[in-house]
Amino acid sequence: MSRNPMIARTVPLLRRAVDGLRARKATVALVPTMGALHDGHVSLVRLAQRRADKVVVSIFVNPAQFAPTEDFGSYPRTWKADVGKLAAEKVDVIWNPGVKIMYPDGFATRIVPEGPATVGLEDRFRPHFFGGVATVVGKLFTQVRPDFAIFGEKDFQQLRVVTRMARDLDLGVKVIGSRTVRESDGLAMSSRNVYLSPQERRAAPELYRAMKEAARRLKAGDDVATAMAAGAELIRAAGFALDYFELRHAETLVPVTSADGGPSRILAAARLGKTRLIDNVAV
Numbered sequence: 376m377s378r379n380p381m382i383a384r385t386v387p388l389l390r391r392a393v394d395g396l397r398a399r400k401a402t403v404a405l406v407p408t409m410g411a412l413h414d415g416h417v418s419l420v421r422l423a424q425r426r427a428d429k430v431v432v433s434i435f436v437n438p439a440q441f442a443p444t445e446d447f448g449s450y451p452r453t454w455k456a457d458v459g460k461l462a463a464e465k466v467d468v469i470w471n472p473g474v475k476i477m478y479p480d481g482f483a484t485r486i487v488p489e490g491p492a493t494v495g496l497e498d499r500f501r502p503h504f505f506g507g508v509a510t511v512v513g514k515l516f517t518q519v520r521p522d523f524a525i526f527g528e529k530d531f532q533q534l535r536v537v538t539r540m541a542r543d544l545d546l547g548v549k550v551i552g553s554r555t556v557r558e559s560d561g562l563a564m565s566s567r568n569v570y571l572s573p574q575e576r577r578a579a580p581e582l583y584r585a586m587k588e589a590a591r592r593l594k595a596g597d598d599v600a601t602a603m604a605a606g607a608e609l610i611r612a613a614g615f616a617l618d619y620f621e622l623r624h625a626e627t628l629v630p631v632t633s634a635d636g637g638p639s640r641i642l643a644a645a646r647l648g649k650t651r652l653i654d655n656v657a658v
């Protein structure tokens with residue numbers, strides 16, 4: 376049985392809805408999304424429901440995190456299907472502000488994250504990105520005032536950036552990472568996978584396969600440079616243009632040169648035609 380979530384489109388209505396949820400001391404979890412929901416998002420919602428009594432999902436395609444050359448205009452928007460999925464999951468509130476609500480005329484304040492936002496991964500290729508994410512997520516946190524917020528590990532650097540921001544700004548929300556959900560062939564679920572042509576879709580799982588192979592070699596004791604160079608070669612051989620393929624410390628995201636220097640993570644971004652895929656695996 377599905378249950379229609381309450382849909383809020385202004386801050387006062389959202390506040391009233393969340394105050395209602397909080398009656399009798401219920402805890403609230405927020406799942407921030409840009410819509411075009413897939414099973415990865417559903418798993419975030421389910422984790423939110425395990426952590427908190429009530430769940431708010433935000434759907435807002437945030438112009439501030441897209442460069443003018445990127446896909447803000449064509450980003451998939453599937454509102455009806457999204458509401459259906461969230462109703463099936465019995466989500467309590469959908470927060471769906473318009474651009475003018477989020478960024479009213481005269482908007483002049485931005486959050487500029489440092490630390491994990493400036494380690495030379497996504498920030499090197501999308502310099503506008505984390506400022507846009509931090510600003511909108513900061514706003515979502517102060518609008519909803521959740522106890523918990525759930526982010527997918529697929530955007531691993533983003534997870535580290537918002538975790539740091541919530542701590543640094545005392546936002547009173549515990550950020551929780553949720554495991555990446557994959558298609559049966561290993562491709563990480565992403566709203567942008569719809570951009571892949573059938574031929575690109577067949578090649579796409581090679582990114583994950585190469586990351587797993589590099590992780591296996593590192594665990595087996597291969598030196599970092601050799602294992603990572605072999606992984607990068609596999610990705611290029613599958614037809615990708617590689618942005619980065621790196622071993623980083625799993626907490627700080629600084630480069631690591633040895634797999635036994637603490638928990639580490641392989642992070643990759645690569646382009647297949649016009650589609651840019653990102654992914655990561657633990658080592």
Ligand code: PAF
Pocket residue numbers: 407408409435437440508511512530533
């Ligand atoms: O990961 C996303 O979908 C977005 O970057 C987020 C966190 C919803 C902010 O717009």
